[in-house]
Amino acid sequence: MRDDLAELIEVESPSSDLDALARCADTVAALGTRCTGTAPERVVVADRPHLRWRFGPGPARVVLLGHYDTVWPRGTLARWPFSVDGDRATGPGIVDMKGGLVILFHALAALDDLDGVAVVVNADEEIGSPTSTALIQDTARGAAGALVLEGSSRGRLKVARKGIAHYTVRVTGRASHAGNAPHLGVNAGVEISHQILRIAALGDPQRSTTVTPTDAVCGTTSNTVPGTARVSVDVRSFDAAELRRVDAALRGLEPVLPGAHVELEAGAARPAMPETAAAELFALAQRLSERLTGRAAEGEAVGGGSDGNLTADVGVRTLDGLGAIGGNAHAEGEWIQLSSLPDRAALVSSLVAAIGRSR
Template sequence: MDRYREGMTALSSLRAHLAAAAPRMLDDLAELIAVESPSSDPDALARSADVVAALGTRCTGQSPERVVVADRPHLRWRFGSGPTRVVLIGHHDTVWPRGTLARWPFSVDGDRATGPGVVDMKAGLVILFHALAVCDDLDGVAVIVNADEEIGSPTSTELIHDTARGAAGALVLEGSTQGRLKVARKGISHYSVRVTGRAAHAGNAPHLGINAGVELSHQILRIAALADPQRGTTVSPTDSTAGTTSNTIPAAARVSVDVRSFDQAELERVDAALRALEPVLEGARLDVEAGPARPAMPESAAAELFALAQRLGGPGLVSEAVGGGSDGNLTAGIGVRTLDGLGAIGGNAHAEGEWIELSSLPDRAALVSTLTATIGRAE
């Protein structure tokens, strides 16, 4: 029997085994969601990391390394003594502020579960660790569960690069829409454009001021014009502020800019254009500050692993390219083959009422387990 038939046979067996473990997976999911973990709250993240570490330890028999950077607790497991063969990546931070559970608790209605962070991506963590619990080959496997993915992974990027570099593959447990695996993601760059003007009394001496709000308006129009819909490049001015009181010419203003493209050259074009912005009003000053960034994840980075997933999991698996970023951008950016969207099937991520299909947990865990055992082993 060749490797692929062995893999498909193993997958079928694992599905049956994990289906029997579905009640335990549901309990683990409820426990993770009960601990709120907004990206901006180090204390909440520390408690969440404890719960994730306990889950991973119970499922794998091994405790994680706790890597704290700027008060953010990241977790890493390494199995075996050899080089990293495959790395599984997830995150335990969410976009939901503490107190959300009080008005929107975890709940189950038939096959649907809902709660803050359920699809992005606490269900993915349940899948990840239950997949490893039944995997027959953990040698060379590494796991990263970081605490800052939702804000661009600023303190965990180096850890992810260090762990994944040289691996035969990376599997990312982000949620999945209609079961589709993510094979390409837009690269993302964030910027803050700041304007310095000069304050003055809006009634008595507006001519003595330099209106930072007016200057910002000019710049927002210039920034938005950098988008190229034909190439799928979006350049979006987002949150902005200007001034302090209604009767004062604004002395300062700022706008955040979100840039996304599948083409790395486009990200570089927009970067150069933003840095070259010049003020319109005499005496105004501009400062452009780059924030967290993720390189584009090209489809070529996922092609081989997606083909492998189809051979092992069946031709019914389909793929998609998406505008949102993940830590898969980071592994693809250093040349590691990367397959994303292996988490729970669900929807409404980052929005009230996000949900998952509970029946997808055993199926996805079986696929992830089979891929983990196969990648880098005579694929």
């Protein structure tokens, strides 16, 4: 498992680099083929290579989900290579989620019967799965369960995830000379500042709804009244009604400055994964983990989204966070606990077998 992990880490795969993704898809396909004896179907959408394995002639009863794209740009390995120190391994993308892919395929390798199992490993999860959503949902629809191999910061399984919506708010004002004719301009920077304060006020901590203005761009030069500005907005909530409330409020934004224009652009979105979607599988995982390790698995609800949101949205029981135990996802020094790999693989194998027998 350590050798397979090193091989995956050493093939960089940022979401934005199609050539790098194609190379990593080959590596993932080879790993899956070695472990299961079956080559994947390569599903290319908008030049992004997604991989799907389907075992047996009938519909999928158990679907396992993973992704091989990462947030790390090509060249990161030159300064931060895969390395191991005792029980800790580090490298770009190791917990999110190449460690999970190693667990996934070794879990399947331990099973004698894979009939009714399907696997989707996509190339765009880190950017919201825009080209793989249909593939994931079509593969999972009607299954008895979906298992998501995302990593876990404390070993806890993910039993609920917030729904996510991304937006861009654009402001158009009127540029003018900041020294000679500032009064002739309509300052897009001032207008976007008003809008940012309005947007931030839409969050509701009592309902665990967050509305976060993130990256912003304004103007062109230091001596010009800015004529354009924009801000990205990240919205998250466990409650679909809250997501609709915030969406309506954002669509109703009006300019404050005379002559300014405000426009909203909706981006990628994921529905919430409610606790009800995970409840039965989590109870099963608790029983199996206690049998395997003497400790019942713990669960947590989290703000981050995954492709588990997509399977839950089509009515499939979904359990997430079954990947490697580690930390610092999306941050320098990302790491996993190597000894968690075989333990997690044993749990995933047991879950696949139990779910497969449940119908």
